[in-house]
Amino acid sequence: MIGNSKTNKAVLNEQQRKAIEHIYGPLLIVAGAGTGKTRVIVERVGYLLKHVSDLQPENILALTFSRKAAAEMRERARKQFGERAWGCRFSTFHAFCYELLEKHSSQRALDTIDQWIFLRRHMEELELDYYLHVAEPGRFLNDLVEFCSRCHDNLVSPEDYSAYVEQLVADCQDPSRLKPLPKECAEEELAKQREVARVYARSEVLQEQEGLLNFGAMISRAVTLLDSSPDLLRQLQQRYQFILVDEFQDTNPAQFELLVRLAGERKNLAVVGDDDQAIYRFRGASYGSFKQFEKQFPQHRRIVLDENYRSTQKILAVAGAAIAFNLQDRYQPDKRLLTSHPPGGNKVEVREFADAVQQAEFTAAEIAHRVRSGEAKAYSDFAVLYRAHRYRDSLVVALRRQGIPFAIRKLAVDRLPPVRDLLAYLRAIGHPADNISLARVIADPRWGLEANLFSQYCRRASDQKKTLYEVVQEDSVAEERADAVNLLTFLSRFSKIAEQQRMSAWFDLLREELGFSGDPGEKPALQALSEFINQWDQEKSATGLLGEFLEYFGYFEEAGGAITLPEDDEKQSWMEAGPLDGAGETIPDPRQGVLWEETADGSLGKVQLMTVHGAKGLEFEHVIVFHLLRGAFPTRRRTPLIVLPTPLWKGPLPQGDFHVEEERRLFYVALTRARSTLTLCTVSSDRQRPSAFLEELRGCQCPDLEWKKSPVSTPEMAASPLRQNASQPRRRGSRIAEWAAAPQALLAGEPTLSASGLETYLECPLKYQYSHVWRIPLPPSPSMLFGSILHGAVKELVYELTHCPEDISRESIQALLDRHWNSSGFSDSLQERKYREKGVRQLEGVWRVWSGRRLELLHQEKSFLFDWAGTRLAGRVDQIHRGEGQRVELIEYKTGRPQTQKEADNSLQLTIYAKACRDVLGLEPAGLILFNLATQECLQTTRSPQDFQKVQQKIQQTAAHMRAGEFPAQAGYHCRYCDFQPICPAHEDFGLSTASPEG
Incomplete structure (x- = not known):
C-alpha cells in the first residue's frame, strides 16, 4: 500500500518534492552530496504508482551501478510502498544488459x-x-x-x-x-x-x-541488439514507461545511448547525479553526461537539490573550496550546498606530522582519546579513508597498540597467512619443483623441520643445482628423517589424489588435514578460497584438476586479481569485478564492502578503514582522511600504452587536466562523507610534502580550515600497550615469516659480496637474505636465461671480430646464436621466438658497433676476487680491450632495459669493476662503457677518486648491516617482480582475523 503522501510531503524540502512529483517528460536532477537523492528516487517510484493511471509496477525501471545500490532501492521501495512496488525493476546497467543479451545469445x-x-x-x-x-x-x-x-x-x-x-x-x-x-x-x-x-x-x-562476452562490451552489444531489433526495442519501450537512473554522473556514452533508446518517444527519463562526484573516469564516465542530456532533451526540466542533510556548513565550505579548483570543468560551477544543521560545529582540521609513523600513532591515539573521554560515542563512528590500501599498514599497527577494534573493507584474503599457506601446499603438491612454495610448507611446524636445517637444504640444492624437493627426498632416505618422510608422504598422497579428482572434491579434505577449519577467525577467509576454487571448477575449468587450476591462478595473480569476501556472505559475481585505477589499485564496487576485523571487545563497534572509492555512498560521524601526500593523493599520472584517440570519444571532453580533476573529485567525495568532524592528515618533511589539494586550500585561506602541527608524542602514545606485532609468532601455520624476522646467525665468516648482491641488499635486505644467505634456489627467469645466452654469444662474436672479421655474416651470426641457444626456461613458443629475433638483432648491433674499430682484446668474462675496505668482493667483467690511442676500456653489456647516462654514471657495478681492473689486473681504464644491446648505444663514463670513496663507504655500511644480521623486508615498486613475494612478510596481513561481515 502506498504510504501517506501528506506525511511524506511534510518531511521533504521544496526541491525534493518537485523532483518527486514531476511525472511526464525528461527530468534532470542535480543532487549534491548528502541531499537525499536515493530517497527522491524511492519516493518518486511511489508517487508514480499512485498518480499515473493504469501504471503497473513492471512499467518502472530503475538503473544504477552496483547490486547493493539496486538492492537498497528495491528494499526501501518495498518496505515503504508494499506489494505494489514488488514488480518494479531495480537493476544495474550490466545486469539489465546481460539478461537482455542472454535471451538472444548463449554467450x-x-x-x-x-x-x-x-x-x-x-x-x-x-x-x-x-x-x-x-x-x-x-x-x-x-x-x-x-x-x-x-x-x-x-x-x-x-x-x-x-x-x-x-x-x-x-x-x-x-x-x-x-x-x-x-x-x-x-x-x-x-x-x-x-x-x-x-x-x-x-x-x-x-x-x-x-562464445564469450566481456564486461566492457556488455552495454555496447545491448545497444547494437536494440538497433538491429526494432520489435524488441518497441516491446521494451512499452514495458518500461518510466525510467529512473541513479549516479547519473557515472554513465558513459554507451549507457546514455541505451537510456535514449529505452526512453523512446515517451521520454519519461529521470536521472539523478552530481557531476562533482564523477570518480570513475577510468570506466568511461564523464560529467559530460549532463551536457549530453541537455542536448538530447532540450525540453527537459532541471531541478537542483542543494540542501545537505549530512554535514555541517564548515565541512561543506571546505569541500566546496576544494572542488572549486576544477574551475569550469563542472556542469554547474556555481553550485553551493547549504546544510540543514544548525550553525556552528568544529572547523575542519589539517594535521601536519613529521613522518608517517607519527601520523599513524597520533591518529590512533586521537581516536582512543575521543572515545574514552566521551567526546565520541563509539569507535564505529570513525572512518579513516585513504587513497590506496598500502597506506593503512602503519595505522593498523598503531590501532593495535591502542587496543582499538577496527574493520578493513576490501582487504584481499590472499594476503592472509593461512590462505597463503594453503596456496603454497597446492603449488607444492602440483609442482614439487616450486622451491618458494615448498619453502613455506617446510616451515610449517607440523613437520618438525627447523630453520637451520632448512638453510642447509637450500644451500645443498643451490650448490648441486637440484630442487629443494629432491634434496629433502635424499635427506629423508640418507638420514632416515621421519619428519621429512612424513612431509613427502603427505605431498605424494595428495599429488595422486590431485591427478585423478577435481579440486572441488578434495580441497576441503586438505584443509581439514592441515587443521585449517576450526579457527572462527580464519574460517571466512578460508571459505572464500574454497568458494573461489569451486566457482573456478564449475564455471571456468575444463578438467577441474590441480594442474589446470595452478595455470589459471598464476595468470589470475599476474593480471592483478584478488580473492575477497562479498558483503553479507553473498557470492561475488563477475558483475562486481573491480577494474584497476591509475595507481594500480583494484577499485572495489563502491557499495560492496568486505570487512576484516581485529579481534577485540566490540562493545563500542569498530573503526572503519577503507579506500575513498570504497567509501562512496557512505557517511560517518567522524572522518579522518589519511596520508594526504604528494604522489599519494593525487596519485601520479600513469599513461597507458594505448589510449582511445580524442576524435573517437563521444560527448564533450573536459578542458583541464583529466587525471588531476578526477582525483580532486575523489578528494571531494572523501570530504563529504563526514557528518560532524573532518580531519585531514599529512606529512611535511625533507622527503615528503603535503598534497597539492591541501596546498590549494591553504592558498585560498578558507576560514573554516585550521592547520595544526602535531606534537612529537602524546601521553596516550607513550602509555599504550603493544598488542600484536606483525612479526609476533603465529600459533600455527608456516613459520617462514617468523624465521625471516629472527636475527640471522647464518653468515659464516665475512660475506663475499658482488655488485648484484650489493644492489639486491640496497633494494631489499630480505631479498638478499633469501637469495644469498639462505640461497633458496630459483629457476632462471626467461629474461635471465636470454641474458646468459646472449652474453655467451657476444663473447664469441667479439672474439671472432678481433681475430677473423672477414668470416662474419648475417648467416654466421644466426648460426652462432643457435650454438648458444637453450629452449628450456621460456614461457611459451611465442616468447622464445621473440627472444630469438631480439637476439639476432642485438648481435648484429654488436657487429656494426665494433666492426669498424681496431681492438686489442685483453680479457673476456674475466673473474676477480679482491678485498676493498675490509670486504671481499667478487665479480666478472664482460670485456676489457685496448682501443685507439692505446686507451684501455672496460665494457659491460646490458641485455635488459636500456640504461640511461645517469644510471651509467652512478652504476655501482661499473665502479667496482673499475676498482678491480686497477687493483687486480693492474690496468687503468680510461673509459667505462655500458653497452645497451637493445639500442646499440654505448654510454661512456669515468670514475673519480670521490666516486670510489662514496662506493667504499656504501660497501662498508652494507657489510656492517649484514654482519649484524639485519635483513628487514623493504617493500616498494620492485616487489612486483620479486619471486619471493609468497614468503615475504611485507606482503602478508598478520594478526587480522575475519568475523561475520557487517554492513
Missing part, C-alpha cells in the same frame, strides 16, 4: 580478470609486434583490456577504429595535412595504430568464436 560473461587471462592464453593469435613486451608477455594486456572497454564505452567498433586508422593513412599521404613531424615518426605512429586496430579486431573475434 558466457567474462569479468576483466578472466578477459585478461583469455587474451593471455591467445597471445600468439593476437599477432603483437610493437606492443609485445617479450620478458612479460602479459604486461600489455591490462592496457589492452582497458582500451577495448573505452572503445565499447564510446560505441567504437573494430570497424570504426580501422576506418579511423585508414583516415590517418590518407591524411599522411596528403602533404598539406601532415603535422610538422619527421617522416619516420609519422610512419612509426601509423604502424602502431595499425597494430592497435588489428589487435582490437582480433581480440573481439577470438572472444566471439569462444
Whole structure:
C-alpha cells in the first residue's frame, strides 16, 4: 500500500518534492552530496504508482551501478510502498544488459580478470609486434583490456577504429595535412595504430568464436541488439514507461545511448547525479553526461537539490573550496550546498606530522582519546579513508597498540597467512619443483623441520643445482628423517589424489588435514578460497584438476586479481569485478564492502578503514582522511600504452587536466562523507610534502580550515600497550615469516659480496637474505636465461671480430646464436621466438658497433676476487680491450632495459669493476662503457677518486648491516617482480582475523 503522501510531503524540502512529483517528460536532477537523492528516487517510484493511471509496477525501471545500490532501492521501495512496488525493476546497467543479451545469445560473461587471462592464453593469435613486451608477455594486456572497454564505452567498433586508422593513412599521404613531424615518426605512429586496430579486431573475434562476452562490451552489444531489433526495442519501450537512473554522473556514452533508446518517444527519463562526484573516469564516465542530456532533451526540466542533510556548513565550505579548483570543468560551477544543521560545529582540521609513523600513532591515539573521554560515542563512528590500501599498514599497527577494534573493507584474503599457506601446499603438491612454495610448507611446524636445517637444504640444492624437493627426498632416505618422510608422504598422497579428482572434491579434505577449519577467525577467509576454487571448477575449468587450476591462478595473480569476501556472505559475481585505477589499485564496487576485523571487545563497534572509492555512498560521524601526500593523493599520472584517440570519444571532453580533476573529485567525495568532524592528515618533511589539494586550500585561506602541527608524542602514545606485532609468532601455520624476522646467525665468516648482491641488499635486505644467505634456489627467469645466452654469444662474436672479421655474416651470426641457444626456461613458443629475433638483432648491433674499430682484446668474462675496505668482493667483467690511442676500456653489456647516462654514471657495478681492473689486473681504464644491446648505444663514463670513496663507504655500511644480521623486508615498486613475494612478510596481513561481515 502506498504510504501517506501528506506525511511524506511534510518531511521533504521544496526541491525534493518537485523532483518527486514531476511525472511526464525528461527530468534532470542535480543532487549534491548528502541531499537525499536515493530517497527522491524511492519516493518518486511511489508517487508514480499512485498518480499515473493504469501504471503497473513492471512499467518502472530503475538503473544504477552496483547490486547493493539496486538492492537498497528495491528494499526501501518495498518496505515503504508494499506489494505494489514488488514488480518494479531495480537493476544495474550490466545486469539489465546481460539478461537482455542472454535471451538472444548463449554467450558466457567474462569479468576483466578472466578477459585478461583469455587474451593471455591467445597471445600468439593476437599477432603483437610493437606492443609485445617479450620478458612479460602479459604486461600489455591490462592496457589492452582497458582500451577495448573505452572503445565499447564510446560505441567504437573494430570497424570504426580501422576506418579511423585508414583516415590517418590518407591524411599522411596528403602533404598539406601532415603535422610538422619527421617522416619516420609519422610512419612509426601509423604502424602502431595499425597494430592497435588489428589487435582490437582480433581480440573481439577470438572472444566471439569462444562464445564469450566481456564486461566492457556488455552495454555496447545491448545497444547494437536494440538497433538491429526494432520489435524488441518497441516491446521494451512499452514495458518500461518510466525510467529512473541513479549516479547519473557515472554513465558513459554507451549507457546514455541505451537510456535514449529505452526512453523512446515517451521520454519519461529521470536521472539523478552530481557531476562533482564523477570518480570513475577510468570506466568511461564523464560529467559530460549532463551536457549530453541537455542536448538530447532540450525540453527537459532541471531541478537542483542543494540542501545537505549530512554535514555541517564548515565541512561543506571546505569541500566546496576544494572542488572549486576544477574551475569550469563542472556542469554547474556555481553550485553551493547549504546544510540543514544548525550553525556552528568544529572547523575542519589539517594535521601536519613529521613522518608517517607519527601520523599513524597520533591518529590512533586521537581516536582512543575521543572515545574514552566521551567526546565520541563509539569507535564505529570513525572512518579513516585513504587513497590506496598500502597506506593503512602503519595505522593498523598503531590501532593495535591502542587496543582499538577496527574493520578493513576490501582487504584481499590472499594476503592472509593461512590462505597463503594453503596456496603454497597446492603449488607444492602440483609442482614439487616450486622451491618458494615448498619453502613455506617446510616451515610449517607440523613437520618438525627447523630453520637451520632448512638453510642447509637450500644451500645443498643451490650448490648441486637440484630442487629443494629432491634434496629433502635424499635427506629423508640418507638420514632416515621421519619428519621429512612424513612431509613427502603427505605431498605424494595428495599429488595422486590431485591427478585423478577435481579440486572441488578434495580441497576441503586438505584443509581439514592441515587443521585449517576450526579457527572462527580464519574460517571466512578460508571459505572464500574454497568458494573461489569451486566457482573456478564449475564455471571456468575444463578438467577441474590441480594442474589446470595452478595455470589459471598464476595468470589470475599476474593480471592483478584478488580473492575477497562479498558483503553479507553473498557470492561475488563477475558483475562486481573491480577494474584497476591509475595507481594500480583494484577499485572495489563502491557499495560492496568486505570487512576484516581485529579481534577485540566490540562493545563500542569498530573503526572503519577503507579506500575513498570504497567509501562512496557512505557517511560517518567522524572522518579522518589519511596520508594526504604528494604522489599519494593525487596519485601520479600513469599513461597507458594505448589510449582511445580524442576524435573517437563521444560527448564533450573536459578542458583541464583529466587525471588531476578526477582525483580532486575523489578528494571531494572523501570530504563529504563526514557528518560532524573532518580531519585531514599529512606529512611535511625533507622527503615528503603535503598534497597539492591541501596546498590549494591553504592558498585560498578558507576560514573554516585550521592547520595544526602535531606534537612529537602524546601521553596516550607513550602509555599504550603493544598488542600484536606483525612479526609476533603465529600459533600455527608456516613459520617462514617468523624465521625471516629472527636475527640471522647464518653468515659464516665475512660475506663475499658482488655488485648484484650489493644492489639486491640496497633494494631489499630480505631479498638478499633469501637469495644469498639462505640461497633458496630459483629457476632462471626467461629474461635471465636470454641474458646468459646472449652474453655467451657476444663473447664469441667479439672474439671472432678481433681475430677473423672477414668470416662474419648475417648467416654466421644466426648460426652462432643457435650454438648458444637453450629452449628450456621460456614461457611459451611465442616468447622464445621473440627472444630469438631480439637476439639476432642485438648481435648484429654488436657487429656494426665494433666492426669498424681496431681492438686489442685483453680479457673476456674475466673473474676477480679482491678485498676493498675490509670486504671481499667478487665479480666478472664482460670485456676489457685496448682501443685507439692505446686507451684501455672496460665494457659491460646490458641485455635488459636500456640504461640511461645517469644510471651509467652512478652504476655501482661499473665502479667496482673499475676498482678491480686497477687493483687486480693492474690496468687503468680510461673509459667505462655500458653497452645497451637493445639500442646499440654505448654510454661512456669515468670514475673519480670521490666516486670510489662514496662506493667504499656504501660497501662498508652494507657489510656492517649484514654482519649484524639485519635483513628487514623493504617493500616498494620492485616487489612486483620479486619471486619471493609468497614468503615475504611485507606482503602478508598478520594478526587480522575475519568475523561475520557487517554492513
